[in-house]
Amino acid sequence: VNPAHDIDPEEFRGRYGSWALVLGASEGTGASFSRRIAELGVNVAMASRRIEPLNELADEIRSATGVEVRTASIDLSSQDAINSAVALTGDVEVGLLVYNAGAEPKRGYVLDRPLEESLKLLGLNAYNPLVFVHHYAAAMVERRRGGILLMGSLASAIGKAHMAMYSATKSYMNRLAEGLWMELGQYNVDVVNYVADLTATAGLLRHKEENDAAGLKTSNFDLSSAALPEDIANEGLEALLHKRGPLRGPGAAPRYDFANKRWLPGDEAAMQAVAEIVRVSNMAFVDRFGLAPLVDPASPAPA
Numbered sequence: 341v342n343p344a345h346d347i348d349p350e351e352f353r354g355r356y357g358s359w360a361l362v363l364g365a366s367e368g369t370g371a372s373f374s375r376r377i378a379e380l381g382v383n384v385a386m387a388s389r390r391i392e393p394l395n396e397l398a399d400e401i402r403s404a405t406g407v408e409v410r411t412a413s414i415d416l417s418s419q420d421a422i423n424s425a426v427a428l429t430g431d432v433e434v435g436l437l438v439y440n441a442g443a444e445p446k447r448g449y450v451l452d453r454p455l456e457e458s459l460k461l462l463g464l465n466a467y468n469p470l471v472f473v474h475h476y477a478a479a480m481v482e483r484r485r486g487g488i489l490l491m492g493s494l495a496s497a498i499g500k501a502h503m504a505m506y507s508a509t510k511s512y513m514n515r516l517a518e519g520l521w522m523e524l525g526q527y528n529v530d531v532v533n534y535v536a537d538l539t540a541t542a543g544l545l546r547h548k549e550e551n552d553a554a555g556l557k558t559s560n561f562d563l564s565s566a567a568l569p570e571d572i573a574n575e576g577l578e579a580l581l582h583k584r585g586p587l588r589g590p591g592a593a594p595r596y597d598f599a600n601k602r603w604l605p606g607d608e609a610a611m612q613a614v615a616e617i618v619r620v621s622n623m624a625f626v627d628r629f630g631l632a633p634l635v636d637p638a639s640p641a642p643a
């Protein structure tokens with residue numbers, strides 16, 4: 341664990357205990373979020389479609405940490421996903437929501453793919469992030485504490501052919517997180533959208549192998565530069581706890597290197613500049629249009 345991303349377990353439990361809900365939890369960054377949250381002493385409810393890997397991870401986490409773990413099979417692209425989540429967590433206090441699922445391994449023009457596939461991605465990355473935040477953040481606001489962590493992508497930086505819906509939905513998540521950061525922050529509910537670049541998740545490695553075997557070039561990326569899921573989990577949770585702005589991660593403030601025709605990760609100063617731009621433009625917006633004033637996120641947290 342990078343010492344710059346240290347998390348005090350007591351502080352973490354005080355803000356987010358006693359339960360976290362991790363959506364898309366069975367592998368990759370989702371599994372890392374679940375493990376790290378449990379290590380910090382918070383019980384975890386975990387969901388994804390396949391129940392077997394989820395239950396294996398639940399056993400591992402229980403024996404490693406002693407926290408309570410619950411699992412459920414939920415398809416987050418479906419419109420009734422929230423009902424299954426409420427059945428899983430209805431009797432406990434969820435103080436932390438991690439919406440991790442959301443990768444799109446397939447490539448192709450929007451018009452060449454069945455509309456149904458694009459609508460499913462809309463469900464997974466736009467409809468349900470909203471529905472889940474609407475449900476779980478309401479109770480957090482009542483309690484005046486809690487956290488929402490969304491998983492974004494550097495693909496949000498620009499609309500991309502062959503992954504138009506993926507880049508569009510991830511861009512939606514960036515804007516949703518920025519607005520929620522202003523709205524919910526007033527009630528001491530933290531919001532971060534972790535904007536990941538290439539990450540060595542089980543899903544990514546599987547698709548690379550499949551694509552390589554099929555002779556496709558879509559997996560021609562350099563895994564040696566990929567981030568590790570456990571680092572992302574820790575950095576994301578630390579940024580949430582320490583209120584480090586709405587967008588974090590290497591893709592939070594990307595710059596384009598025209599000479600080499602590639603995206604460069606945003607540095608710390610650039611990410612802070614993004615938070616400042618969101619803050620200042622929001623404060624000016626409510627003032628200019630006579631909307632209900634916002635509490636400035638730079639002011640001390642409400643009690």
Ligand SMILES: NC(=O)c1ccc[n+]([C@@H]2O[C@H](COP(=O)([O-])OP(=O)(O)OC[C@H]3O[C@@H](n4cnc5c(N)ncnc54)[C@H](OP(=O)(O)O)[C@@H]3O)[C@@H](O)[C@H]2O)c1
Nearest residue numbers: 364366367368388389390416441442443493538539541543
């Ligand atoms: N890997 C990268 O290079 C990369 C880069 C940038 C951003 N990200 C973002 O990081 C997050 C995690 O990505 P990932 O590579 O680990 O792949 P992922 O396909 O999002 O899978 C992560 C987890 O989500 C579950 N999941 C996927 N679709 C689901 C659905 N419809 N309903 C419920 N659970 C679902 C998977 O289990 P089941 O299959 O059993 O459901 C798995 O446990 C995503 O939001 C992705 O966009 C990843």
